Amino acid sequence: MYEERYAFLAEWYDPCATLLRRFQLLYYPEDGSVEMFDVKNRRIFLRRTKCNELHQEDLFVGSRVNVFSRHLNLIEYGDQYTANKLGSKKERTLAMIKPDAITKIGDILEMLYSVNLMVTRAKMVKLTWDQAADFYLEHQSKPFFNNLVQFVSSGPVIALELMGEEAISVWRGLLGPTDSAVAQWEAQQSVRAQFGTDGVKNAGHGSDSVAAAARELEFFFPSTMCHGPSNTATCADCTCCIIKPHAISEGMTGKILNSIFAAGFEISALQMFSMDRANAEEFHEVYKGVMTEYPSMVSELCSGPCMALEIRGKDSPKTFREFCGPADPEIAQYLRPTTLRALYGKSKVQNAVHCTDLPDDGVLEVQYFFKILDG
The missing domain is CATH 2.30.29.170 (PH-domain like)
Structure with missing residues (x-):
């Protein structure tokens, strides 16, 4: 048979x-x-x-x-x-979250999850004027071109690669009409209606065709050895947070990001990484021979995409570690029920997030992801 x-x-x-x-x-x-x-x-x-x-x-x-x-x-x-x-109608498309909606990324990820769009790559970048002009080259003759380029290059943006059934049209439908005022009238639950202001400051961008999606994804995530726009990591006065693969696959990324923003922390860099075992072992090397969970921690970190964050705030290594809670979610739920691990963790290994343990290691861990792995 x-x-x-x-x-x-x-x-x-x-x-x-x-x-x-x-x-x-x-x-x-x-x-x-x-x-x-x-x-x-x-x-x-x-x-x-x-x-x-x-x-x-x-x-x-x-x-x-x-x-x-x-x-x-x-x-x-x-x-x-x-x-x-x-064979299916699954497509890849680009979603760009504009400077006015950066702090709403958690809500937007929740919306994407609700329509079965999967984020397969993500990176926070700061575009130069020339880079923004190149990205919007097709609009060069339009009267709004200079304002658009000025706005998109005025602060960080987050580029997302989305995957799903008819992803191009689904994301554009979720975005809503280009003019946020029109969106507030015609599509009140859309991204632009909720987070946009006008036709330029309209929260996000979406590719309008398969060809545009391929071109725009290549702009932010080049398939060759050349580099796309640089990440926004400052590697100063910061600490590191890693949203673990199990949390991403279970659709908790948006909730975790919302919790971090609500607690008053700044996310100054964000990027998805797919770690191989050698990188995961190197990153977790400080726990080797110290924690019995070390092999499982390594396996978890390279089991799927993770999201690295540079976190900034007052005394961020100490305060963010307290915000994450005890490593064991059961203990966290008993002692610190509002912490990230209490809310989103499942076990001592699958505890939603990694955070820098030692204050002196915050910059080093951020550099590992944003300078070495993305170097």
Whole structure:
């Protein structure tokens, strides 16, 4: 009897060899097992093995999947059967949160989650005038061009890559009409109605076509070795927060960000990272031999995308650590029920967030993500 399997062409960037490697990835839905074949060397790379971290709903062209701590980009269907069975209307699009809505990012992520749009990449950047002009080049002849470029380059923006069914039209529908005043009349629950002011200060931007989405995503998240706009990390008077992969996959990112803003902290840099095991081990090295949970902490950090934040505020390393609460959520719920880990944590390893433990390490941990990993 024929056993069902799905085939994809996948790419993985090998950081040790600085090479982009291609594999044929086979997934067997009956038992959730995978096989991988090295395309160039024509040999088995991974014999058929059960992979609990991969699920059928993750499998579509354009997706990024985690197979034993390797983050693979699915770039093509491997055969017609897979294309027929799993091919869908899933798209990628760009959402840009403008300077006037930066502090509303938590609410916007909640709205995205409610319409089944998944954030697969995110980065807070500060565009120069020239970069903003390049991004809006198609509007160069419009009367509002200078005001638009001036506004978008006046403060940080957050670029998001969104993935989902008909993501382009769904996000533009969620944004609402371009003029926020019109949005407040015609689409009162939209992003622009709630957080925008006019036709320029209108909270966000969304790609209007597949071609525009590809071009605009490449602007913020280049696929080549060249760098997109720089992150906004100051690496001074700060501490580090990592929203852990389990919290992101469970849709808690928006709630956590809202809690951080409500507590009076400034988020001065934000970026999503997909950690490999070597990076996760290096980042958590201070806990090696000290905490019995170290191996599990490493596995959690590289189990999917995480979100790194630079947090600023008065005496931020100490006050933010107190705000996160005890590492064990059960203890946190008993002693500090309003802290992040009490509200969103599940276990001592899956406790929603990592925060810098030692005051002197705040800048070092921020630098690790925003200068070394994003260097």
